[in-house]
Structures are given as structure tokens and as C-alpha cells.
Amino acid sequence: MRIMLVDDSKVMRQIQRRALESLGFRDIIEAGDGLEALEMAQKEPKPDIIMLDWNMPRLDGYSTLCKIRETDQSTIILMCTTEAEKPRVVEAVKAGVNNYVIKPFTPAVLQEKLGETLQRAGLTMPTV
């Protein structure tokens, strides 16, 4: 299962990568903003899961989500952001996000959110 981390903070990508690796994910790619993510999402093999920050330079996570959903309804997308207000969450859900992780988060929260998202999609977490 290929997972793409999209965050303008390299340190946050590093922290998320470590958490995902501890959950058994091995195929992890990274993008530093929405534009880079859109480019990478077109290349094969395409990511199965995208974790999107909201506030990023060049192209924010919400706009990236909308762009992806114009042509792709199947890739699992989680917003992973400090944008925690209800209107923002609703906006993202309406645009087609599969789940929402609010920063700061613990590895246990990330595991829970990923687990429930994959379960809803009929998938299972990788084995460690």
C-alpha cells in the first residue's frame, strides 16, 4: 500500500513517516506542497492513501483535495491539519475527504484514524 505525505514541514513529514513505519507502512512518498502532490499523484504507481496538510504555500491542502476529486474518487485522502474548526471539517468532508486528523496527534490517534478509514474502504492495516 503506497501512502503519500503532503506537508510543507519536513519535520512533520519525518514524524509522520516514522509513525507510519511503526504501523507497518513501507512504501511512503513525500510532497512539500499541493502542486508537488498533484504531480506525484499522477505518476505510477499512484498512492493508495494521501495525507494532506491544509495550510501550505503554492497550493493548499483543501484546493489539492478538490483538484484530486475532480478526476479521482477512489484514492483515500485524510486531512492532517491544525485546522480544527467544525466549518473547515465540514468543508473538507463535502469536498470528499475520507477522514480528518487534527494536529497535534499521537501515533495512537493516527493509527485509529487510519484503521477506521481503511476498514470503511474494505482494507486492512499492514502487518508490522
Place this chain on the structure above:
Amino acid sequence: MVTMKVDYINAFIAATQTAFGSMVGTEVELGDATLNTSHVTPYDISGFIGLSGDVIGCVVLSFPMDTALATYEAFADEKIDPLDPDFFDAIGELTNMVAGNAKAQFDGLNISISLPTVIMGKHHCVSAPRGVPFISVPCNCNLGNFSVEVAFREQV
């Protein structure tokens, strides 16, 4: 007379404690808040986020260098040189988490936050928007002391 609702400052304090608890693995103890109606002269490195929309203001996390380096090490699980861009990145991201989580507590206010800016240098000053006071909250944790500075006013 310059005033600021206690709920406002409490939201930023709670967000700081949550961010440090979740991402750095440490509890933050608070000292007494003080009002500063001019600029603040914080520690060696500061993360800065501007607030706009229905409010005007900013939030600043300011650290002595030793605390900042220890915070980075706990946050990213590695040591770092203070001139490494990742060091600035981490301080900015922590500030971003505090601002983002605090603004979620303000029901009914439409608030936008800027991308984080990080300033390093001894005796640097941070100025709040004119007429908006800073509330300074001294903080202490097992990594050292630091401060949270909040300037916040609803737009009329």
C-alpha cells in the same frame, strides 16, 4: 484601558499544553501572565503566527536556545544544529499547532492564521499590531523554560 478576555488567552495556553503533551511528550506548567502594552523582548528564538479576519493579533512561542534545541530533540527524535533549516521548521510547526488549535476554540469568529515565521537572535523584539497588548505567559517543562506571547483583539 486595554483588555483581553481571559477565555482568549486560556485557549492559547491550553493549545500550548496540548501541543507539547502530544508532540513533545512533556507537561507544561504555567507562571503568572503579565500584560505588556508595547513590544516583547523574548528569548533567543521565536515562532510567530499572525492572526487576521474577525480578529487582529499574533501568537509567539519564544525559547532560550537550550530549551529550543531540547524541544526539537524531543519533537523530531534527533539532535540538530541550530542553523539547520529543519530546526526553524520544527519551531514554526509547533507554533502553527498552537495557533491552529487555539483558533478552533473561538466559536463564531472567522480567523485566518498566517504561515509561521521563525526569528532567531539574542534580544530580538516582537511587536504586536498597534493598540493590541501582548499577554506574556511564562512556561516551564522538563526541557526548560519558554514563553507564550499572545496579542489578540476582536475587530470592531
